[in-house]
Amino acid sequence: RCMSSGVPQKKGGKLKWFILLPSAALGGVAAYGEFVDPEVKKLMEENVYSPFQEYVYKPVMDMIAGSGKPAEEEQKPLVKVIPAKPVEKKPEPEKTAVKAAPASPVPAAPAPPQPAGMSAKEREKLDIEQKLQQQREKEKAENTALEGKLQELMNVCKTGLQEASEIQNEVISAVKKHAQALQTAMDDKTDILNKEGQWNAVTEAFQKRGVVTDNAKKVMDSLRSEKEKLKAMVEEARNNKSTKSNKILNQAQEAYNTVSSKLNAIESAIAKSESENRGLVKFNDLVEEGKKKFQKELESLMPDVKPGKGKKLSEEELNSLIAHAHRRIEQLQHQLANHLALEKERIQEALDMQRKADESVCDRRIEDEAQKIKNNVDLEKQKWGEEARVQFEVELRQQLARQAAAHSDHLQEVLKVQEQELLQKYERQFNLKFIEERQAFQAEIAGWVARLKGIETAVENRAAAEKIAREAQDLWLACLALNGTIRRGKEEELAWEERLKPLGNEIVAVYDAAGNHPFVNMIVSTIPEKAYVRGVWTEDTLRERFEKVSSVCKKVAAIDECGGTLYKYFISYLQSVFISLRSYDVKNLNDQVDVESMDNFEILANASYWMDRGDFEAAVRYMNQLQGEARKVAGDWLKEAKLLLETRQAAFALTAFASASGLGTVF
Amino acid sequence: MASKRSEDEYGEKVNRAIVDTGVKMATGLVVGGVFSLVLFKRRTWPIAFGVGTGFGMGYSNAENDFQNKNAALLKRLQVDIQLHN
Numbered sequence: 001r002c003m004s005s006g007v008p009q010k011k012g013g014k015l016k017w018f019i020l021l022p023s024a025a026l027g028g029v030a031a032y033g034e035f036v037d038p039e040v041k042k043l044m045e046e047n048v049y050s051p052f053q054e055y056v057y058k059p060v061m062d063m064i065a066g067s068g069k070p071a072e073e074e075q076k077p078l079v080k081v082i083p084a085k086p087v088e089k090k091p092e093p094e095k096t097a098v099k100a101a102p103a104s105p106v107p108a109a110p111a112p113p114q115p116a117g118m119s120a121k122e123r124e125k126l127d128i129e130q131k132l133q134q135q136r137e138k139e140k141a142e143n144t145a146l147e148g149k150l151q152e153l154m155n156v157c158k159t160g161l162q163e164a165s166e167i168q169n170e171v172i173s174a175v176k177k178h179a180q181a182l183q184t185a186m187d188d189k190t191d192i193l194n195k196e197g198q199w200n201a202v203t204e205a206f207q208k209r210g211v212v213t214d215n216a217k218k219v220m221d222s223l224r225s226e227k228e229k230l231k232a233m234v235e236e237a238r239n240n241k242s243t244k245s246n247k248i249l250n251q252a253q254e255a256y257n258t259v260s261s262k263l264n265a266i267e268s269a270i271a272k273s274e275s276e277n278r279g280l281v282k283f284n285d286l287v288e289e290g291k292k293k294f295q296k297e298l299e300s301l302m303p304d305v306k307p308g309k310g311k312k313l314s315e316e317e318l319n320s321l322i323a324h325a326h327r328r329i330e331q332l333q334h335q336l337a338n339h340l341a342l343e344k345e346r347i348q349e350a351l352d353m354q355r356k357a358d359e360s361v362c363d364r365r366i367e368d369e370a371q372k373i374k375n376n377v378d379l380e381k382q383k384w385g386e387e388a389r390v391q392f393e394v395e396l397r398q399q400l401a402r403q404a405a406a407h408s409d410h411l412q413e414v415l416k417v418q419e420q421e422l423l424q425k426y427e428r429q430f431n432l433k434f435i436e437e438r439q440a441f442q443a444e445i446a447g448w449v450a451r452l453k454g455i456e457t458a459v460e461n462r463a464a465a466e467k468i469a470r471e472a473q474d475l476w477l478a479c480l481a482l483n484g485t486i487r488r489g490k491e492e493e494l495a496w497e498e499r500l501k502p503l504g505n506e507i508v509a510v511y512d513a514a515g516n517h518p519f520v521n522m523i524v525s526t527i528p529e530k531a532y533v534r535g536v537w538t539e540d541t542l543r544e545r546f547e548k549v550s551s552v553c554k555k556v557a558a559i560d561e562c563g564g565t566l567y568k569y570f571i572s573y574l575q576s577v578f579i580s581l582r583s584y585d586v587k588n589l590n591d592q593v594d595v596e597s598m599d600n601f602e603i604l605a606n607a608s609y610w611m612d613r614g615d616f617e618a619a620v621r622y623m624n625q626l627q628g629e630a631r632k633v634a635g636d637w638l639k640e641a642k643l644l645l646e647t648r649q650a651a652f653a654l655t656a657f658a659s660a661s662g663l664g665t666v667f
Numbered sequence: 668m669a670s671k672r673s674e675d676e677y678g679e680k681v682n683r684a685i686v687d688t689g690v691k692m693a694t695g696l697v698v699g700g701v702f703s704l705v706l707f708k709r710r711t712w713p714i715a716f717g718v719g720t721g722f723g724m725g726y727s728n729a730e731n732d733f734q735n736k737n738a739a740l741l742k743r744l745q746v747d748i749q750l751h752n
Contacts, residue, residue, distance in 0.1 A: 549674040556677055562742055563735035566684070566726060636673035 146237050147248045153230045154255040160223035161262050167216040168266040172273045174212040178205040179277040182284045216270065220263060227259045250382055257375035264368035268361060275357055297324065472662035474513035475520070479655040482506040486644070486651055489538045496545060500535035503647065507532060510654055523653050531647045537640040539616055546619070549637045550608050553630040554581070557600035560628035581605040589618055595625045604630075620645060680732050688725025695721025 026048070033041030182205075185198040234252045301324055339346070485506050489499035507524055514520035530536075537545075558572040584605035587593055598606075607622035620641045623634055631638075699717020707713045 545672075545674070552674040552677045560742075561735065562739035563733055566730045566733060569733055633674050633677055636671070 142240070146233070149233060150230065150237075150248050150252040153226060153233065154252060157223065157226050157230060157255060157259045160219065160226055161259055164216070164219050164223050164263065164266050167212065167219050168269055171209070171212050171216045171270050174205070174209040175270075175273045175277050178202070178209045179280045181205040182280055186284060186287060213270075220267065223259065223263055227256055227263065230256050230259070247386075250379065250386070253375070253379050253382065257372060257379060260375070261368060261372045264364070264371070268364055268368070271364075272361065275361070294328065297328070468664075469662065471513065471515060472658060472664075475510065476655070476658035476662050478506065478510040478513040479651060479658045482510055482651045483648075483655060486536055486648055487538060489535065489541070496537065496541040499538060499541055502531075502533055502535045503527070504532045519657055520654060523650050523657070527647055527650045528643060530643060536644045536647050539644060542616070542637065542641055542644060543611060545637055545640075546608070546611055549623075549634050550581075550604055550611075552633050553600065553626060554579075554604055556629040556633055557604065559630070561632060563629065581608055586610070589615070598625065600626055600628070600630045616641070617645060680729070684725065684729030684732060687728050688722055691721035691725040691728075692718045693721065695719065695724075 029040065030044060033044050181198065181202040185195065185202045230252055234249050234256065237249055298321070301320055482503065485501055485503055489501045491499075493499050507527060511520065511524050554576040555573050556569065558575055559568055564572075579601055581601065581604055584602050586606050586609040589610075595603075603622050603625050607619040610616075610618035610622065620638065623638055623641070626634055695717030696714055697717070699714035699720075702717065703710055703713040
């Protein structure tokens with residue numbers, strides 16, 4: 001396969017896919033962006049179209065169009081690359097302006113990074129600014145482009161002009177040379193041998209002249225075209241409002257004027273020299289013609305004779321030649337006579353022609369001068385017009401400034417007045433509202449204050465109640481402590497005497513807890529001092545002690561306080577052995593008791609019965625009825641028991657009081 | 668340690684009485700014995716006498732201890748006053 005086709009195919013024809021697929025993809029995306037999703041279009045423009053335009057299209061167009069042709073300047077930039085608002089643009093870059101291409105990506109760059117959080121108004125402003133800026137830039141670009149072009153053109157014209165003047169000189173010299181050569185060739189009779197050489201020189205000079213003339217024509221044509229271009233551009237620029245006021249136009253106009261005048265001068269000089277030498281050329285032509293005629297006649301007479309060559313001429317031929325020559329001479333003499341006759345007329349004609357030529361030249365010159373003057377006048381007019389414009393502009397600005405100042409002053413005054421008015425209105429309204437608000441606020445505050453006061457009193461009462469309750473609790477606790485101490489004493493001791501705990505602390509606690517309550521004070525004062533200092537026997541210990549006391553009392557029950565003899569004691573002891581306390585009937589607590597009738601044994605029986613049943617107080621009451629020695633024996637016990645009972649009574653009273661007062665505060 | 672409880676007094680009194688009597692009797696015995704040995708040519712009666720004397724003294728002490736003569740006097744006086752009135 002490599003040999004059949006000239007080009008080796010890679011992988012069996014996959015190359016085309018490398019081109020087709022990407023272009024299909026691009027086309028598809030472009031179509032999608034065009035019709036469906038503008039975001040995609042934007043992306044495409046950003047990433048594909050503008051680089052393509054910058055790096056591919058523009059250089060290519062530059063290369064094709066050459067450098068510095070002003071044709072592109074006339075076209076306005078048709079397209080902006082990425083506007084802030086969705087201005088429609090063709091996907092293919094259409095603009096061909098050289099300068100606008102670098103200008104347009106510039107507004108593209110600042111346009112997209114627009115902060116999103118701008119309001120519509122700001123955005124509008126920004127758009128307008130941007131548009132103005134773009135316009136300004138465009139104008140600037142156009143102006144600079146125009147300047148560049150004009151400058152180029154002017155330079156070109158200048159160089160062309162120089163060239164043209166050089167060439168003019170050349171041409172004139174060439175023409176002169178040609179004329180001179182011709183002259184020498186025709187008139188110089190000294191150097192007949194070198195006639196050919198001279199004629200060759202003539203032809204050379206003629207050729208050179210021709211070449212130079214062509215050159216000059218070319219140069220002048222080009223210069224003219226340049227001049228025309230310049231003029232056209234200047235006119236165009238004047239018509240285009242964005243470049244109307246460019247100073248360079250005047251320069252260009254001047255340049256144009258000079259160029260055109262110089263060109264005309266050159267042309268007229270060349271024409272003059274040509275016309276000067278035309279006569280000579282004509283003369284030469286005539287001579288040539290005559291010569292040729294002569295030669296033809298000679299040839300017709302003597303066809304096989306070549307002048308200056310070959311064999312000698314025969315006599316006949318010579319004779320015929322001479323005859324011919326004579327005839328010719330005659331003819332020529334005739335002609336000459338004719339000519340002499342008509343000389344004046346001819347001269348007149350020639351003069352006329354010359355005059356006509358001169359007139360035409362003159363006309364041309366006049367035209368040129370007129371043109372020049374007109375151009376100058378135009379230029380002057382332009383200049384004056386510009387100056388006047390500038391002046392008007394300045395005056396206008398002054399007036400506008402004055403007006404603006406007046407307007408602003410007026411505005412200021414009006415604004416001040418309005419401000420005052422508004423301030424007053426506002427103050428009035430504000431005061432009204434303020435008073436209203438304040439009243440409402442005060443009413444509310446009063447309400448709240450009343451509530452607050454109510455709450456305060458309630459809280460105070462509550463606090464007082466709580467305080468009383470707390471105090472009652474304290475009192476109650478203290479009484480409880482007292483009770484507990486009375487009941488238990490020092491629990492860790494074993495001996496009865498050591499169980500005594502002085503109640504001082506507890507009583508003081510009670511006293512303190514009660515504050516200065518009279519009831520408590522009174523009760524506390526009834527507590528015997530011994531209880532404070534030494535403490536009281538607990539009921540349990542007294543109960544334990546009662547055993548012994550009872551038994552001893554029983555042993556000495558029959559003895560009265562006088563004591564007794566040992567015999568009596570013995571008898572008493574004997575009696576006690578035989579009497580059992582349980583044999584006695586015990587009286588009920590609520591019965592009236594005739595204590596005189598009870599003997600010690602009965603008393604003891606009752607007491608122990610009640611002690612066994614737990615009624616300490618009853619027991620103590622009975623024990624208190626003992627008489628005689630039994631009483632003495634039970635004396636200590638009784639004392640302790642009475643102490644205990646007293647203290648307990650006080651403590652119970654206090655507890656009751658505490659409970660009562662506490663109870664009062666609970667509910 | 669010294670219990671001044673009134674109910675213990677009886678017991679203490681009894682103890683004292685017994686102890687006292689015992690001691691006195693013993694002493695009497697001893698003295699009697701001594702006397703008997705020394706003075707009374709080993710007769711028995713001084714011992715008995717001594718013991719008896721001892722017992723008697725002890726008994727007497729005990730009785731005094733147990734009795735409360737002031738109270739008795741007061742009572743007699745009161746009775747007398749009452750009788751007088």
